[in-house]
Amino acid sequence: MKDPQVMTRLKTAEGHLRGIQRMVDEEVYCIDIIRQIQAVQSALNRVSTMLLEGHLNSCLIGAVRGEDPDERERVLKEIAEVFEAATKV
């Protein structure tokens, strides 16, 4: 699923990370750099949620309605896995 919003947000996050490198280079106050890194992480959380929404509304529906129980189980398991990982990043 190719979402232009996802791409735009990823490009923005990449530009933000380049700006953070300039801050490190210019020896900006560390706490301000940490805050900018946290802002990038927060933006990436949003992107992950958008991707998950797309996934739920396409692949997941297909797998749950499909004939293959292994495929269904795999897709449901993956969602639980990225949820658990989300609590750790």
Place this chain on the structure above:
Amino acid sequence: MKDPQVMTRLKTAEGHLRGIQRMVDEEVYCIDIIRQIQAVQSALNRVSTMLLEGHLNSCLIGAVRGEDPDERERVLKEIAEVFEAATKV
């Protein structure tokens, strides 16, 4: 879905929180208390993942296979919401 494992883990987390209150009462070193709180949070992440797994394998399957598109949309939206919240706690 009544999962005995979920209940056991919640009881353990509750006991852990009572132990942390004793630590505060006995003026244990703050950093050690913070570490115990983080351990409880980590245990609660595990419980949330277990609950989500149960939910995916029951309610979600029902909603996706069901006839009601609003119900399906609601169930999928909720999963994205708890995922997004998970990135913030």
Place this chain on the structure above:
Amino acid sequence: MKDPQVMTRLKTAEGHLRGIQRMVDEEVYCIDIIRQIQAVQSALNRVSTMLLEGHLNSCLIGAVRGEDPDERERVLKEIAEVFEAATKV
């Protein structure tokens, strides 16, 4: 450092966890239980921050002004450690 606010919040979190056990027992909708668990975790984040603030304003100041470089290093290292752990729970 014995902070009555910390104790009150820990007791509230413990009561909240007992309420969540009742929700599991009464087979409340899983997503609502997950949301309550996330609320407890969020409350515990607040308690950890309060404990860290107390620690910074007491032990840390003592260690940084003290004569023992190993003790100072240990205290600073611990703060970085709980910070890193905080990003993972």
Place this chain on the structure above:
Amino acid sequence: MKDPQVMTRLKTAEGHLRGIQRMVDEEVYCIDIIRQIQAVQSALNRVSTMLLEGHLNSCLIGAVRGEDPDERERVLKEIAEVFEAATKV
């Protein structure tokens, strides 16, 4: 504080983000993209911790030993703030 390791890790994260954009462009499986985003976030957590360590060992020591109580209070408060924010990203 100009740490070459911090700069290297930020550049790596930036490259990783560009790779993720290619994945989106090539319509790679959403779950795999989410996992890569989580890996970038995890790498950024490491960078934040490294920056905090540097900060504690320089600015913080200066502020705690310095003569200005407002400056000291400000520096300690900031650390508690980034800690609290860390629990939310």
